[in-house]
Amino acid sequence: xxxxxxxFGLFVLGFQLFAEGYQVNLQGNRQTGMGxxxxxxxxxxxxxxxxxxxxxxxxxxxxxSFGGSLIFSNNTFQKQAPSTYEAQSDNPMGTPFxxxxxxxxxxxxxxxxxxxxPYGNSLKWGDDWDGKYLIxxxxxxxxxxxxTVSYKINDKLGFGVGFMAVNGNVDLxxxxxxxxxxxxxxxxxxxxxxxxxxxxxxxxxPSDKLSFGISYRSEVKVKLDEGEATFNVPKDLYDDETSFPxxxxxxxxxxxxxxxxxxxxxxxxxxxxxxxxxxYVGWSAYESxxxxxxxxxxxxxxSQNQRDFENxxxxxLGAEYAMNEKFQFRAGIYYDTTPIPExxxxxxxxxxxxxxxxxxxxxxxxxxxSLDASLLYIHGxxxxxxxxxxxxxxxxxxxxxxxxxxxxxSF
Amino acid sequence: MKQYIFxxxxxxxxxxxxxxxxxxDEFTPSTGTADFSKFIAIGDSYTAGYTxxxxxxxxxxxxxxxxxxxxxxxxxxxxxxxxxxxSESSVGSTQLQPGVFNGYYELNIVDGSLKPQxxxxxxxxxxxxxxxxENQNYGVPGAKLIHLLAEGFGNPAAGFxxxxxxxxxxxxxxxxxxxxxxxxxxxxxxxxxxxxxxVLAYAMAGGEGDAITDPAIFAGAYSQALTALxxxxxxxxxxxxxxxxxxxFFNTVPYNALPLxxxxxDMLNAAYxxxxxxxxxxxxPRIEFSAGANALVIAxxxxxxxxxxxxxxxxxxxxTLPTDKIANEGWGTQVPVPAEYVLDATELAAIAxxxxxxxxxxxxxxxxxxxAHADLNMKMKxxxxxxxxxxxxxxxxxxxxxxxxxxDGIHATGRGSAIIANAFIxxxxxxxxxxxxxxxxxxxxxxxxx
Numbered sequence: 078x079x080x081x082x083x084x085f086g087l088f089v090l091g092f093q094l095f096a097e098g099y100q101v102n103l104q105g106n107r108q109t110g111m112g113x114x115x116x117x118x119x120x121x122x123x124x125x126x127x128x129x130x131x132x133x134x135x136x137x138x139x140x141x142s143f144g145g146s147l148i149f150s151n152n153t154f155q156k157q158a159p160s161t162y163e164a165q166s167d168n169p170m171g172t173p174f175x176x177x178x179x180x181x182x183x184x185x186x187x188x189x190x191x192x193x194x195p196y197g198n199s200l201k202w203g204d205d206w207d208g209k210y211l212i213x214x215x216x217x218x219x220x221x222x223x224x225t226v227s228y229k230i231n232d233k234l235g236f237g238v239g240f241m242a243v244n245g246n247v248d249l250x251x252x253x254x255x256x257x258x259x260x261x262x263x264x265x266x267x268x269x270x271x272x273x274x275x276x277x278x279x280x281x282x283p284s285d286k287l288s289f290g291i292s293y294r295s296e297v298k299v300k301l302d303e304g305e306a307t308f309n310v311p312k313d314l315y316d317d318e319t320s321f322p323x324x325x326x327x328x329x330x331x332x333x334x335x336x337x338x339x340x341x342x343x344x345x346x347x348x349x350x351x352x353x354x355x356x357y358v359g360w361s362a363y364e365s366x367x368x369x370x371x372x373x374x375x376x377x378x379x380s381q382n383q384r385d386f387e388n389x390x391x392x393x394l395g396a397e398y399a400m401n402e403k404f405q406f407r408a409g410i411y412y413d414t415t416p417i418p419e420x421x422x423x424x425x426x427x428x429x430x431x432x433x434x435x436x437x438x439x440x441x442x443x444x445x446x447s448l449d450a451s452l453l454y455i456h457g458x459x460x461x462x463x464x465x466x467x468x469x470x471x472x473x474x475x476x477x478x479x480x481x482x483x484x485x486x487s488f
Numbered sequence: 489m490k491q492y493i494f495x496x497x498x499x500x501x502x503x504x505x506x507x508x509x510x511x512x513d514e515f516t517p518s519t520g521t522a523d524f525s526k527f528i529a530i531g532d533s534y535t536a537g538y539t540x541x542x543x544x545x546x547x548x549x550x551x552x553x554x555x556x557x558x559x560x561x562x563x564x565x566x567x568x569x570x571x572x573x574x575s576e577s578s579v580g581s582t583q584l585q586p587g588v589f590n591g592y593y594e595l596n597i598v599d600g601s602l603k604p605q606x607x608x609x610x611x612x613x614x615x616x617x618x619x620x621x622e623n624q625n626y627g628v629p630g631a632k633l634i635h636l637l638a639e640g641f642g643n644p645a646a647g648f649x650x651x652x653x654x655x656x657x658x659x660x661x662x663x664x665x666x667x668x669x670x671x672x673x674x675x676x677x678x679x680x681x682x683x684x685x686x687v688l689a690y691a692m693a694g695g696e697g698d699a700i701t702d703p704a705i706f707a708g709a710y711s712q713a714l715t716a717l718x719x720x721x722x723x724x725x726x727x728x729x730x731x732x733x734x735x736x737f738f739n740t741v742p743y744n745a746l747p748l749x750x751x752x753x754d755m756l757n758a759a760y761x762x763x764x765x766x767x768x769x770x771x772x773p774r775i776e777f778s779a780g781a782n783a784l785v786i787a788x789x790x791x792x793x794x795x796x797x798x799x800x801x802x803x804x805x806x807x808t809l810p811t812d813k814i815a816n817e818g819w820g821t822q823v824p825v826p827a828e829y830v831l832d833a834t835e836l837a838a839i840a841x842x843x844x845x846x847x848x849x850x851x852x853x854x855x856x857x858x859x860a861h862a863d864l865n866m867k868m869k870x871x872x873x874x875x876x877x878x879x880x881x882x883x884x885x886x887x888x889x890x891x892x893x894x895x896d897g898i899h900a901t902g903r904g905s906a907i908i909a910n911a912f913i914x915x916x917x918x919x920x921x922x923x924x925x926x927x928x929x930x931x932x933x934x935x936x937x938x
Binding site: 472 | 515924935938
């Protein structure tokens with residue numbers, strides 16, 4: 078009896094996506110206010126994230142920028158009809174941040190350091206919600222540390238590259254369908270690791286009014302070799318040979334996909350700047366999420382979880398209007414398509430096509446210091462779908478409100 | 489000044505926005521063409537809420553009929569009253585000692601492995617008087633379809649063993665019948681899932697006791713009951729009878745539950761030399777053993793050679809087979825396994841034939857009376873073969889671990905009951921164009937491990 082042959086769709090791990098999902102780009106409050114455009118703009122030190130080619134064209138000697146945002150996100154799940162079941166997530170507030178520091182070493186050469194959090198999110202459905210065997214809560218955070226160098230080829234053209242060292246951290250909980258007097262068992266999966274990649278960009282400013290940029294960010298494969306899985310199951314079901322070990326190491330790999338962004342900026346007049354970005358995200362790199370457990374038993378087998386994501390596009394428009402010398406008003410909008418195909422939508426990653434609407438303002442405190450504030454509202458289109466391998470279907474609704482603030486200091 | 493206005497606008501906007509949850513298009517239950525204002529359930533132990541080998545409040549609250557009754561409250565029903573067990577304990581139908589009945593089975597470690605064991609039940613439950621005109625659950629553990637019409641079915645005056653003490657608890661008077669009491673409830677909607685015991689009682693006795701109800705008598709009694717129930721215009725749903733092969737009680741102990749090494753196999757083969765010589769002479773199969781898993785030797789009085797033979801792969805041992813006697817007392821080798829623990833091919837065929845005929849009756853009566861028809865036979869077959877994935881977990885018909893069957897190997901866990909209730913709901917929705925919300929499977933319990 079102790080050798081029980083259970084099948085668990087055990088390890089389905091996901092994360093809220095950075096492009097689509099609440100893990101939106103929030104890597105500069107000026108850009109966020111403008112629909113997170115920026116690949117085609119010259120935005121000083123924060124260009125290291127948006128387009129490192131633009132850094133070489135910066136006009137100040139030193140430029141520092143830091144800030145952060147607060148993500149208030151809501152997810153609602155409504156079970157497939159006929160059902161009255163609804164669940165609301167209780168997501169912890171997300172706190173992405175950024176820091177940029179850059180300096181011009183010579184007229185031609187600029188160097189800088191960027192610390193950003195373009196991935197990372199928290200989603201909490203609760204311990205006892207209906208999808209508990211798929212996910213209870215998940216927290217993922219990736220910190221990108223990126224030394225960057227940029228070269229001004231001529232007054233109109235800049236080229237830059239950055240090296241990205243990524244620290245990724247994941248922690249998730251899900252219930253196991255084995256019950257004792259305290260209810261369901263559970264498992265916790267966690268890990269922390271480093272991974273590496275690079276970005277590069279070309280910035281071209283043919284006239285005072287017009288600027289273009291193209292930027293590339295490489296895929297970063299986050300390989301977890303020493304993840305830890307712990308199991309909380311009824312006491313007589315622990316057995317390293319035949320059942321559940323109390324804990325075991327595992328290996329898993331998660332791609333952070335390639336991004337290619339083309340951007341354009343147009344200064345209509347002294348007061349009005351328009352920007353547009355077209356962002357391509359190579360999500361097809363995410364085919365499957367596989368867990369390789371060090372200690373396999375008949376009921377703890379390695380698990381393969383189909384993902385088969387599709388490449389996506391994000392379309393962004395933004396504008397900045399200078400009310401006067403000290404104050405700018407910004408607005409933007411974007412449309413972000415989901416990479417998740419039909420029948421592969423999980424509650425860990427309840428992705429859907431999203432519309433983002435932003436407002437922002439900038440205030441020049443003195444000739445060196447300026448303040449940017451932004452407010453982004455994301456509306457996820459309602460999506461009626463589910464994950465076929467675990468037969469969990471319903472309608473997902475989502476939205477998020479993200480206020481942010483940042484300071485720039487340059488001289 | 490302007491910038492202050494903007495700042496305020498931003499702040500107010502932010503406060504307004506992050507307090508707002510996404511707007512949801514609500515699901516709207518609907519009754520369709522049925523009237524669910526007064527629901528009653530009629531049937532046997534499944535309807536009553538028997539689980540883990542006994543009747544108690546926990547099982548009553550998680551029976552398929554209770555779950556169905558709860559879901560029907562979304563479409564016009566306003567209650568589901570049951571003859572709840574008043575005791576904290578539970579009681580089953582097995583006498584552990586004279587006068588002492590079992591209670592719920594629980595999993596315990598026995599000789600290093602997990603085994604279901606009976607607790608001691610509370611026989612006072614049989615004496616509880618919980619009859620009520622408001623009752624909506626007319627499920628009686630152990631009742632066959634033909635019993636539902638029997639007057640005095642719960643009358644203790646008939647003497648121990650000749651009446652059903654689970655019905656005694658809530659019968660309206662000693663000479664009442666279950667059907668009569670149910671009719672008095674004047675239901676607008678009825679679930680009737682009865683007939684399981686018309687084959688199960690025989691099957692659980694290994695085909696050595698009780699009898700399969702004659703399908704013609706079954707059809708007559710079913711038709712009579714249903715005609716009475718629809719007399720005042722009630723509608724409802726009928727459940728059919730799962731094949732016994734889908735139930736873990738009959739498919740958990742394998743036919744070849746006898747592991748042997750070569751030396752023991754040789755020794756046993758030598759002991760059956762005479763038998764095998766006679767078998768060869770008469771053109772009958774030999775009794776043979778080899779290293780590995782072996783078919784057990786069983787008693788079969790219809791067998792022409794000494795009334796013993798090896799069990800065939802498609803024959804069944806019952807869950808109650810004391811498997812420790814295989815190792816300790818030579819059961820299946822020196823001592824043939826008694827026939828009461830075996831369903832042989834003839835018995836299985838008789839059960840299958842009767843079940844199929846009952847199901848034809850149930851299907852045709854459901855059509856005749858405009859009732860919905862819940863195909864539990866199909867559902868159980870699916871569970872016992874491919875399994876069913878529901879909300880992140882795969883449910884199967886496996887004993888203990890499958891999630892559906894409780895520790896008695898026959899009755900459902902809370903989750904099994906919810907799966908059954910949803911099968912009824914799907915059938916009702918389809919037949920009456922209704923929209924009754926399904927139960928949430930994950931809200932209910934499975935087998936509890938220690």
